[in-house]
Amino acid sequence: MIAIxxxxxxxxxxxxxxxxxxxxxxxxxxxxxxxxGQWLTSIFLLVNGLMVPITAWLIGRYTxxxxxxxxxxxxxxxxxxxxxxxxxxxxxxxRVLQAVSAGILMxxxxxxxxxxxxxERRGFALGxxxxxxxxxxxxGPTVAGWLVDEWGWKYIFWGIMPLTVIVIVLAAAxxxxxGQKTSGKLDVASVAMSTLGFGGLLFGFxxxxxxxxxxxxxxxxxxxxxxxxxxxxRRQLSRxxxxxxxxxxxxxxFADATVITMVVxxxxxxxxxxxxxxxxxxxxxxxxxxGILLMxxxxxxxxxxxxxxxxxxxxxxxxxxxxxxxxxxxxxxMLALMGAHASEMYICLAYTARMGGIAxxxxxxxxxxxxxxxxSRIAHGNAVNNTGRLIAGSIGTAxxxxxxxxxxxxxxxxxxxxxxxxxxxxxxxxxGAAALTVFALILAIIKVRDTSENEDEDEL
Numbered sequence: 001m002i003a004i005x006x007x008x009x010x011x012x013x014x015x016x017x018x019x020x021x022x023x024x025x026x027x028x029x030x031x032x033x034x035x036x037g038q039w040l041t042s043i044f045l046l047v048n049g050l051m052v053p054i055t056a057w058l059i060g061r062y063t064x065x066x067x068x069x070x071x072x073x074x075x076x077x078x079x080x081x082x083x084x085x086x087x088x089x090x091x092x093x094x095r096v097l098q099a100v101s102a103g104i105l106m107x108x109x110x111x112x113x114x115x116x117x118x119x120e121r122r123g124f125a126l127g128x129x130x131x132x133x134x135x136x137x138x139x140g141p142t143v144a145g146w147l148v149d150e151w152g153w154k155y156i157f158w159g160i161m162p163l164t165v166i167v168i169v170l171a172a173a174x175x176x177x178x179g180q181k182t183s184g185k186l187d188v189a190s191v192a193m194s195t196l197g198f199g200g201l202l203f204g205f206x207x208x209x210x211x212x213x214x215x216x217x218x219x220x221x222x223x224x225x226x227x228x229x230x231x232x233x234r235r236q237l238s239r240x241x242x243x244x245x246x247x248x249x250x251x252x253x254f255a256d257a258t259v260i261t262m263v264v265x266x267x268x269x270x271x272x273x274x275x276x277x278x279x280x281x282x283x284x285x286x287x288x289x290x291g292i293l294l295m296x297x298x299x300x301x302x303x304x305x306x307x308x309x310x311x312x313x314x315x316x317x318x319x320x321x322x323x324x325x326x327x328x329x330x331x332x333x334m335l336a337l338m339g340a341h342a343s344e345m346y347i348c349l350a351y352t353a354r355m356g357g358i359a360x361x362x363x364x365x366x367x368x369x370x371x372x373x374x375x376s377r378i379a380h381g382n383a384v385n386n387t388g389r390l391i392a393g394s395i396g397t398a399x400x401x402x403x404x405x406x407x408x409x410x411x412x413x414x415x416x417x418x419x420x421x422x423x424x425x426x427x428x429x430x431x432g433a434a435a436l437t438v439f440a441l442i443l444a445i446i447k448v449r450d451t452s453e454n455e456d457e458d459e460l
Contacts, residue, residue: 001064001176002116007167008072009109012102015079015160016044018144020272020294021287022153024280029153030088034425035206038273038401039092042394044099045269046202049390050195051103052383053244057186058104059111059379064177067108069168075101076164083157094157107386114370114378121313141276141298145291190243193232198391200225206398208406244387245380248373254381256447257369260440262388264325264361266396267332267436268354270429273401275335275351278426282340282419293348297355304359316450317364324360325444327353329437336430340423365448396436404429 019026019040027037058067078097085091147155204221211217236242249255279290311320331353338346366385373381408425411418 001174002113004167004171004175005068005105005109005112008068008105008171011160011163011167012075012098012105014140014163015075015098016041016102017140017272017298018156018160019044020141020276021145021280021291022148022156023273023276025148025153025287026088026091030091032088033405034273034277034401035405036088038397039206040095041269041273042202042206042398042401043092044095044102045390045394045397046198047096047099048103048106049387049394050191050198051100052107052387052390053194054186054191055104055107055383057243059108061186064112065171065175067104068175069171071101071104071108072164072168072171075105076161076168079157079160079164083154083161085154103390107382110382110386111379114382139295139298141291141294142288143291145286145288148287187235187239187241187243190232190235190239193228193235194244197225197227197229197232198395200228202391202395202398205395205402208399208402244383245377246384248377248381248384251372253372254369254385256443257365257372258385258388260321260365260443260447261362261385262392263436263440263443264328264358265389265393267400267433267440268328268358268396269393270397270400270433271332271335271351271354273397274404274426274429275347278338278423279344279347282423282426283342283344285344289344293344294351296348297352300352300356301359304356305363308360308363312364312367317368318444318448318450320360320364321444321448322441324357324364325437325441327357328361329357329434329441331355331357332430332434332437336427336434338423338427338430340420365444368448396433400429400432403432 023037023040026032026040027034062070075098078094078099078101081094081097082091083094085094143159144153144156147153147159200221200223202225204218204223204225207215207218207221233246236244236246249258275294276287276290279285279293280287285293308320308324331350334350334353335347338350369385370378370381404425406425407428408421411421411424
């Protein structure tokens with residue numbers, strides 16, 4: 001059962017990472033800028049985040065088999081749309097369908113692992129799952145780059161479809177049900193508020209690159225997003241059975257863990273968008289070679305995941321988190337300083353440092369926060385954490401890519417302009433990401449404590 005669920009997670013992560021080396025090619029084929037192209041990543045993360053709170057309700061409403069198989073069928077449909085898309089907007093629509101599925105499958109897999117394994121073994125379990133899922137970002141960009149160079153980016157999706165069909169067949173034959181179904185109606189008003197709120201913020205920040213920070217479109221979208229986000233938060237805190245139980249944030253340990261992962265994600269995710277643009281548009285390397293240069297980082301992250309889980313079970317999160325964010329900060333700062341003539345080895349080392357660091361951050365901090373919650377609140381705690389992380393990643397990516405475009409334009413280029421202009425924009429985006437990472441490090445030093453130091457904390 002765990003193998004099938006992790007296989008589904010592997011495919012959804014593979015789908016997310018394969019777009020990295022394909023983005024410059026998609027930009028050329030559809031005649032779009034980096035500000036437009038980043039939507040393929042940002043919309044995926046945003047829809048993931050919007051689906052996560054609904055997943056908490058879905059897990060209680062439907063059986064394991066029903067939810068998993070339906071999600072995989074939705075993913076298959078989205079992949080098919082992407083494979084035949086004749087325009088950027090249809091490609092974006094296919095990505096939305098894929099994101100709906102991924103937004104269910106990833107938190108679903110975490111909750112199942114949390115329910116099956118006892119508290120003292122959760123770090124190990126999530127670490128082992130991280131090994132399997134870590135191979136997706138390790139090999140996905142390289143294989144995708146090869147497909148892009150040889151046949152074109154659409155063949156990425158044609159290659160993912162057979163894998164999806166195999167997982168669906170295995171799930172139909174072998175998957176068993178875990179947990180208990182609970183009654184309850186979906187709060188449609190909360191879904192609408194969260195969609196308009198977080199979607200408005202993302203659209204507003206993304207629009208700044210093309211219309212300016214003080215344009216009516218940018219300011220209007222941000223204002224609408226802020227109003228509906230506030231309405232969503234107020235509604236969740238006032239309901240007995242909220243869509244997203246934000247009351248879990250009253251637990252100080254869980255709240256600290258969620259804030260740290262959000263800040264880290266806001267500065268981390270943009271690397272998957274702008275690094276391939278730099279490699280292909282500034283250094284002139286092929287899509288496949290750009291994937292190869294990103295592979296060591298993903299391999300290191302996968303290799304360190306079980307180590308991180310074992311060390312967490314034995315020692316706690318503090319040292320792991322501080323070391324991990326420090327490595328992330330160093331790698332990001334190196335990328336911010338690379339200029340227009342950095343060597344491939346320099347970029348590879350810096351990117352590898354970032355990815356190696358994240359192996360010691362996400363799992364330990366997430367597990368530290370979840371372990372502070374009562375067993376009955378695990379699903380909602382996981383939903384809150386993942387929603388915050390994904391929305392922070394999508395908005396962070398939009399803001400940093402917007403900075404890249406604005407700085408690039410100021411240097412006489414833009415998202416797809418001259419090498420010097422593109423390099424200046426990428427450096428500025430990475431400088432913003434480095435600032436966020438340093439802020440996360442300060443939070444970790446102040447807030448994160450090992451289990452023995454948290455014995456006096458009140459649990460919900």
